[in-house]
Amino acid sequence: MSLRFASQTLRSNSLLKKNSILLATRSYSSGEKTLKQRFAELIPEKVDQIKQLKKDYGSTVIGELTLDQAYGGMRGIKGLVWEGSVLDPVEGIRFRGRTIPDIQKELPKAEGGSEPLPEALFWLLLTGEVPTESQVKTLSAELAARSQLPKHVEELIDRSPSHLHPMAQFSIAVTALESESQFAKAYASGVSKKDYWNYTYEDSIELLAKLPNIAARIYQNVFKDGKVPSINKDLDYGANLANLLGYGSNQEFVELIRLYLTIHSDHEGGNVSAHTTHLVGSALSSPFLSLAAGLNGLAGPLHGRANQEVLEWLFKLKDDVKGDFSKESIEKYLWDTLNAGRVVPGYGHAVLRKTDPRYTAQREFALKHLPDFDLFKLVSTIYEVAPEVLSKHGKTKNPWPNVDSHSGVLLQYYGLTEESFYTVLFGVSRAFGVLPQLIIDRAVGAPIERPKSFSTEKYIELVKGLSNK
Ligand code: CMX
16 A cells, blocks of 8 residues: 555545544534434344355255246346345335335434435335434534545536537546545455445445435536535535526425335335445445446436336327327327337336335325326326236336336426436435445445356256156
């Protein structure tokens, strides 16, 4: 290690210590545990639980594997561990055992608000526990306090050409935050494995804290006048993000952002963005590099970018039907899409086999706040027509809408009309889901991921050998 790097490392480690001491003092004075303290308490329990489970059942067969699954995107293969959420094909997502309506009811809210605070969900995903209001306030304040971007990251975003997709800018900016990684510095200085989680936690909070400034800077640069308002240290995460984007004066929009960030966060471990973040993290790449990798996956049209595609598809539909929004003309448009060999964006899912409860939560928000909005009515009519058309078409295993089918329409209503930005908001939310798992991974000593692959020739040899038995 160079002398310069070694002294930087020592400096940042002592800063980190100071930070932890400050946090500890703050929490003792309020009498409640901080998130970090509570998580630290829970680690031995989790480690023991896993140790015991492996000791008792380590050689139990938990599934079968067919050749179709190897060639079919590994659907249904159980081989990942993900603590924050489990996805049931019919019922949808549960965050630490709780459905979306449960978390809407149970998680702390902002004063006067009715949607859950995403900071509270982060706490729940990491610990399995619902935080108190004051614990969430402490976390919100910490995130606001750590939100400022390093100059070089601001410059990188400012230098990005406006035709570079916002998701590419987002990924570049998150990657460039690697300069701030306490984990990378601690690893280079030879810190013990037992402490990995500590530095992963610090990086994750630092990263989460900085995402609103990154997202807003991209938005203001590409679509507005490039000026980004300042973070308000007294506001929660969603309110700050809404402010930075320029829509904070509308309380309904602020509520929407809180709901949006909460429900887009986690969808168990096998989806592309979650799995990628976890996989890259398993090589002990920092949370910055790991999340950036996950964001690159989220940017794909079959995954997060579908929310942008939905809007583009809806606008084309509006052009095509020339004011005739009858079920018949929408049905024709759906068939035209399918017959052109394209997917209907916002419909279908690799795991779900029913309407996505994240779709339902957004539909309920729309029914409450914007029941007469023409695009919402259009989305509702498509919901009446598309499942039957997709079923008749006969390819997709799930003809029901997913989360992306609804999110853009809500943002359109409040004036955030630039659909190529939508996946960035999804990405900010996804960080709330994948970073807790990254911290848990390091706390329980999860190994580098390395499944086995075969060539087609080797699979032929394998199946022929097996079928001869
Ligand atoms: N429209 C038309 N065809 C569809 C379809 C849709 N909405 N959904 C699936 N299909 C097709 C698939 O393309 C596949 O066709 P081929 O056999 O020709 O390859 C066939 O139906 C079987 O697919 P499946 O097993 O039902 O679905 P997959 O698990 O392979 O894919 C998904 C899942 C989400 C990629 C797919 O449903 C899709 O492309 N949907 C549209 C894009 C979308 O909304 N993505 C967002 C998902 C949520 C998220 O991650 O954000």
